[in-house]
Amino acid sequence: MKSSFSLYGMVYGISALLSALLPVNAASASDFEITPYIGQMYSTDILGSSDSTEISVSDDPHLGIAIAWQATNQGQGQILINAVNHDFVSDLDQQKHSIDIIYAHFSGVAQFKQQNYSTTVALGVGGAYFNADNGSSLYPSITTALGTRYEFSRNLALVTEIRLYASLTDEDDDILCRSDTCIASFDGALWLDSAISVGIAYRF
Secondary structure, three states: OHHHHHHHHHHHHHHHHHHHHOOOOHHHHOOEEEEEEEEEEEEOOEEOOOOOOEEOOOOEEEEEEEEEEEEEOOEEEEEEEEEEEEEEEOOOOOOEEEEEEEEEEEEEEEEEEEOOEEEEEEEEEEEEEEEEOOEEEEEEEEEEEEEEEEEOOOOEEEEEEEEEEEEEOOOOOOOOEEOOEEOOEOOOOEEEEEEEEEEEEEEO
C-alpha cells in the first residue's frame, strides 16, 4: 500500500511539472515531428506458481512511435507509444505464455544542444496496458530516458535513447490465472522494463 501511494504521488508530481514546463498552447506555433523507434526491451522476473521460484521473462524487440512538438527552444512535449511482446515458461505446465504490453506516455523532453548534436533527458507519465493469456489490465506508469540526437538536416535526425518504464501492478491481479489456478504472479508491486532504442525523427 505504501508503494502504491508513493507511485501515485510521483505521477501527480510529474504531471504538475510537465504542465508547468509545457504550456498547452505552445504546439500551435511549434514544429511537429514524428519518430518511429525500434530496439530491445529487458524485463523484470515474475514468480512461479509456488510464489517462491523466480521465472525469467524474455528480452524482446520492441516497436514504438513518438509524436513531439517544440514547446520551447530547449524542450519538447512528446506523446510516446511503445509495444513489446514478452514470453515466459510456467513452472506449472512447462508451457510458453505471453505478456503483451503497450506503453503510452506524455513526456517532457529537455534538449541540451551543441550545434547539430543534442543530449536529451525525458520524464513522462501515462499508462501500461498488459494483455496476458488469461486477461488484461491497465496500470499507471511513469518513464524516464537519457538519449542523443544528431540532426542531418532541419527535418531529419537520428535519435538514440536508454529508457526505463515503471508500472504499478497488482500482485493479486488474475491476468496470469485461469479459474483458481495461477501459472505465475507479479513479483512485487512494480513492473520494470528497460529499453535501448534507435529512431529516425522527421520534422514537418
